[in-house]
Amino acid sequence: MATGKLSLKEMKCSNCGADVQFLPGLELTVCGYCGSKFAVSAPAVDVTVDPPDLIAPFRVDENRFLRAIRGWLSEGTFTPDDVLTSEIETKGTYLPFYAWSGEYKADWFASSGYDRQEEYLEMQGDKLVKKRRTVTDWRPSNGVINGKYLIYTLASDSVDPSLARFCEEVPPSSAVSFDPSQLEGYALEPFEKDRTEFLTRVEDLVDSIAESKARPRVPGDRCKDLNCTTTLTSQNCARVYLPFWVTTFLYGGQPFRCVVDGSDAARIAGTRPVDPDRMQKAKRLMLPGKLSILAAGISLVLLPILGMPFLSGAHKWIVLGLVALSIMSAIAGAIAKSVMLSRSRNLRQRLLEEMNAH
Numbered sequence: 001m002a003t004g005k006l007s008l009k010e011m012k013c014s015n016c017g018a019d020v021q022f023l024p025g026l027e028l029t030v031c032g033y034c035g036s037k038f039a040v041s042a043p044a045v046d047v048t049v050d051p052p053d054l055i056a057p058f059r060v061d062e063n064r065f066l067r068a069i070r071g072w073l074s075e076g077t078f079t080p081d082d083v084l085t086s087e088i089e090t091k092g093t094y095l096p097f098y099a100w101s102g103e104y105k106a107d108w109f110a111s112s113g114y115d116r117q118e119e120y121l122e123m124q125g126d127k128l129v130k131k132r133r134t135v136t137d138w139r140p141s142n143g144v145i146n147g148k149y150l151i152y153t154l155a156s157d158s159v160d161p162s163l164a165r166f167c168e169e170v171p172p173s174s175a176v177s178f179d180p181s182q183l184e185g186y187a188l189e190p191f192e193k194d195r196t197e198f199l200t201r202v203e204d205l206v207d208s209i210a211e212s213k214a215r216p217r218v219p220g221d222r223c224k225d226l227n228c229t230t231t232l233t234s235q236n237c238a239r240v241y242l243p244f245w246v247t248t249f250l251y252g253g254q255p256f257r258c259v260v261d262g263s264d265a266a267r268i269a270g271t272r273p274v275d276p277d278r279m280q281k282a283k284r285l286m287l288p289g290k291l292s293i294l295a296a297g298i299s300l301v302l303l304p305i306l307g308m309p310f311l312s313g314a315h316k317w318i319v320l321g322l323v324a325l326s327i328m329s330a331i332a333g334a335i336a337k338s339v340m341l342s343r344s345r346n347l348r349q350r351l352l353e354e355m356n357a358h
């Protein structure tokens, strides 16, 4: 447990409004949330905060982050070719979390279904036939389970809600005791929310953990009406800083948010830009195939109504011809589409390799 206060500098990002803290001596030039450059004249104020209990140090440096985010950005079916040319700037930022851990006890009640085969007689025509069917007998069941939990809740409002859920899915922790030197070179997001704000959510999460543990224990062939009454038998709450690279970049004037886990560069979440022209073009390429299958369907129904004998002579050849046409144009469309998409993918891949080589 760390003791004493931590002396930091604090700045407010003029672009996104996030409060960003950092060790005195560091010159913070980029916001850790939106990647926007701080105005040089932005005033930093002195603050003192309670140090966290634990910290997971950064394992992904700025170079690894850039490689990871560019690799991720270059993927996707309809990603624009020039997406990698957008400027990506950010600062590695420690986000504040409460780590809730402890043990729970859950009493569960359920209906267990037991299947059995039953023979019965049925009239078929004028005969009685012996048949079999499965019937389920339901009987109440119950039990008790004990288990452990570890839940992370993000104690900041600045992160986009969809990305916040991703950040909270922390893999088995590598957090160690806090040491101020681990903050060097990185930004910090202050603890904005009080731990009491999360008590109900933590209880609900432990409840669903208990339920998923109880479900496989319910006897019988099937289970319904599973109900758990969960009690937290112990609870610890630690303040933890976890490392993230959060960035917002502009493409076509629109902001796109992404986050890379600072302890595992393979963990990336966010939204990629999509090229609407290419999406339209792909749809257009598949259109002739769709239109000719529609024409085949219409002529199959409509021509007999207009007096042509159904599927004989001319009608048969018209329908068959349109079906063949639709198959050929569907194949041609699919080939043209895949050539277009793989050309774009190769272009992005080449650009990525060039950028990574530098």
Ligand SMILES: [Zn+2]
Residues within 6 Å of the ligand: 013, 014, 015, 016, 017, 018, 031, 032, 033, 034, 035, 036
């Ligand atoms: Zn910002």
